[in-house]
Amino acid sequence: MNNRTTRALRRSGALCAGLAALAACGAGGGSVSSTGRGPITYVAGADNTGTVQAILDRWNKLHPKERVTFVQLPTDADAQRQQMIQNAAIRSDAFTVLSLDVVWTSEFAAHRWVDRLPEDRFPLDEMLTPIVATGMYRGGLYSVPASSDGGMLYYRTDLLEQAGIDRPPVTWAELKADCAKVRKLPAAKGVSCYAGQFQKYEGLTVNFAEAVNSAGGVVTDAEGRPHLDTPQARKGLDFLVRSFKDGTIPKEAATYQEEDARRAFQSGKLVFERQWPYMYPLVNKKDGASRVAGKFAVAPLPGLSGPGASSLGGHNLALSASARNKATALDFIRFFTSQDTQRFSLAYAPAAPTYKALYADPRLVKKYPYLPVLKQSILHAVPRPRVFGYGDVTAAVQREAFAALTGAESSASALRNLQRDLQELAAGK
Structure with a gap:
């Protein structure tokens, strides 16, 4: 076993190392007790929109003896996960309801850090099917979808029209051809073609997985086995590598997280950008902060030979196995994940609802024109690796x-190394 894998496993502190030990880990925590009422906590990343506190205020007004306190963790997803794991490791009751990234469900359930939830208490049949699947582990429900997310292609409608292009690109080849036409325009002087999120953090895992999936490959299969030393994975990674080399993607995009990419598009520096729906109203503000307000639209991500596949994002609510007042917590999860609450939260900030009906609401579509495209993105999205050692895999x-x-490694070498590392992690070596 190489040193990198050894260090990764030590960092994880997993109770069961690797996918081979899933059976030994069991099926997660027990079902929720119907007893125990009183104050609880809601644990999530910092909320910059005020939406979460507004939802908690509604709950607290209705339940003054069962108030919910918001425990805000860092905005960085890795830091959130680590603090939740530390709380679970010491069996602290400080955390009650956890807001989990959708890819953490398997890990938290396998380690018995969260309780199994009663499916009949939630209207799962009213939600989009791929979203519901993110809360399941070994046939049981361990987290309830509160929000989803899907990547979309933002594009400059004004520049494409000036270049005589009447629709957004469907393939990577079309994207590059469209860029070549646009960049000949005087209005496109100094404008780069395309960017996503390529800094070494979770966003890079998302963008890498999308490239592999959009070329017909997979990072891991349904059993968590890696499939990276393949022609499809190579074509996906090659698209990104060659795009950096030929200038399709500007070199500075290697430092981009979501907000960096948003600012680049908003300031008129990009023709195309891969981004989440939260960006739409920010870029469309008419207060002078955006140079492209009213001059852009969204489309599905392009792929190798047709429309691509987004990574499936979002957050689900789970119940800490070591929490107190679980009856209150269960009611709160139902409240927070309800269609009414999601409709309420859309008044505060853009989001990706989990309920089918909200994507068809004319008033919401008028306010958030991205919703029809987002729905298709979610329906065709591919989950990131659903393994309980996710922290080591994404690293x-x-x-x-x-x-x-x-350029430190070739695509072929990087994929061979990654295939080997993920196989060792899956085997628990």
Whole structure:
């Protein structure tokens, strides 16, 4: 076993190391007790929109003896996960309801850090099917979808029209051809073609997985086995690597997280950008902060030979196995994940609802024109690796993908290394 894998496993502190030990880990925590009422906490990343507190205020007004306190964790997803794991490791009751990234469900359930939830208490049949699947582990429900997310292609309608292009690109080849036409325009002087999120963090795992999936490959299969040393994975990573080399993607995009990419598009520096729906109203503000307000639209992500596949994002609510007042917590999860609450939260900030009906609401579509495209993105999205050692897997993906994008390794070498590392993690070596 190489040193990198050894260090990764030590960092994880997993109770069961690797996918081979899933059976030994069991099926997660027990079902929720119907007893125990009183104050609880809601634990999530910092909320910059005020939406979460507004929802908690509604609950607290209705339940003054069962108030919910918002425990805000860092905005960085890795830091959130680590603090939740530390709380679970010491069996603290400080955290009650956890807001989990959708890819954490398997890990938290397998380690018995969260309780199994009663499916009949939630209207799961009213939600989009791929979203519901993110809360399931070994046939049981361990987290309830509160929000989803899907990547979309933002594009400059004004520049495409000036270049005589009447629709957004469907393939990577079309994207590059469209860019070549647009960049000949005087209005496009100094404008780069395309960017996503390519800094070495979770966003790189998302963008890498989308490239592999959009070329017909997979990072891991349904059983968590890696499939990276393949022609499809190579074509996906090669698209990104060659795009950095030929200038389709500007070199500075290797430092981009979501907000960096948003600012680049908003200031008129990009023709195309891969981004989440939260960006739409920010870029469309008419207060002078955006140079492209009213001059852009969204489309599905392009792929190798047709429309691509987004990574499936979002957050689900789970119940800490070591929490108190679980009856209150269960009621709160139902409240927070309800269609009424999601409709309420859309008044505060853009989001990706989990309920089918909200995507068809004419008033919401008028306010958030991205909703029809987002729905298709979610329905065709591919989950990131659903493994309980996700922290180690994403760290390996980030390391090898970044090495390829920056020229430290070839695509072939990076994928071989990644295949080996993920196989060792799956085997618990």
